[in-house]
Amino acid sequence: MPSKKENAFKPGRIITVNDKMQQGYRYVLLCRPGQDFAPDFTPELTPAQMLRRGVFEGHYLNDCQNEFPAQWFEGARLCAQKADVSLNAFKIKARQPLSVWRQKGWIIGPDVRGWFQWYCRYYLGRRLPEIDRIQIKRWRAFKRHKAQVLKHCPPGRTDCRPRQRQALLQWAYNPDF
Numbered sequence: 001m002p003s004k005k006e007n008a009f010k011p012g013r014i015i016t017v018n019d020k021m022q023q024g025y026r027y028v029l030l031c032r033p034g035q036d037f038a039p040d041f042t043p044e045l046t047p048a049q050m051l052r053r054g055v056f057e058g059h060y061l062n063d064c065q066n067e068f069p070a071q072w073f074e075g076a077r078l079c080a081q082k083a084d085v086s087l088n089a090f091k092i093k094a095r096q097p098l099s100v101w102r103q104k105g106w107i108i109g110p111d112v113r114g115w116f117q118w119y120c121r122y123y124l125g126r127r128l129p130e131i132d133r134i135q136i137k138r139w140r141a142f143k144r145h146k147a148q149v150l151k152h153c154p155p156g157r158t159d160c161r162p163r164q165r166q167a168l169l170q171w172a173y174n175p176d177f
Contacts, residue, residue, distance in 0.1 A: 006033045006069040009124050019064035021112045029125035033069070037122075041136045043172035047120045051076035055170045056095060058087030060116060068120060089175070094166035108134055115139070119172060142171045150177065 009029055017025040034046065045053075051061075051072055058079040065073055077087040085093050101107050101114050109131040111118040118135045145164045153160030158176055165175035 004069055006071060009033050009069060011125060015067060015121075015124070015126075017064065017067055019067070022064075022110070025110055027110070027121065027126045030127045031125040033124050035125075038132065038136055040140065041132075043119070043139070044174040045169070045172045047116075047123055048072040048074075048076075050116075050169060050172060051078070053077070053169055054087050054089040055166075056088075056116070057083035057085050057093065059083035060113070061120070068124070072120075088166055089169055090162040090166040092162045092166050094163045094170065106138075116170065139171060142168070143173065145171075146173055146177070149175075 009032075011029050011031060013029045015027050015029065017023075017027075037043075047068070048071060052075045054077040058077050059082060060078075061068070062078055062080045079087055085091060088094070096104075098107075098114070107114055108118070109128060111121065111131070115135060115138065118131065119139075122132060122135070145168055149161045149164050149168070155177075158165065168175045
């Protein structure tokens with residue numbers, strides 16, 4: 001388990017990644033965690049909130065927790081052995097396999113696990129301007145799903161469109177509206 005608190009992740013700190021999918025990748029934190037986001041990037045949930053709610057069937061970041069603050073994983077719904085849909089907030093699968101992400105070009109730059117890994121690193125303070133621009137554009141485009149849920153679901157009915165709500169959660173949008 002990671003041992004550092006979020007406030008230990010300060011600008012100037014160098015993070016070295018060594019996990020099952022990435023060896024020797026290094027990045028420098030330029031901003032304080034959760035601070036100095038691009039003006040057009042306003043996620044509604046932090047990585048810790050997402051992990052506690054239940055995302056990616058509990059099978060995401062399991063082998064790379066040392067890269068991130070320990071408190072992100074306190075109360076997180078995780079399963080190291082295999083993906084378990086019952087760990088998702090809406091108890092429904094709402095993602096494509098990594099092979100599809102690669103095929104569609106959704107794996108961008110050094111974030112070999114996709115958008116959520118990018119968001120975790122961005123939240124910590126890493127900035128890669130060109131990649132950040134692309135990922136923020138993708139995040140903004142995903143908001144259309146929130147509009148669809150709002151249009152088709154009665155207020156307060158969180159059981160309406162659970163797959164879209166789970167997907168929204170996995171893109172840092174609050175699915176409970």
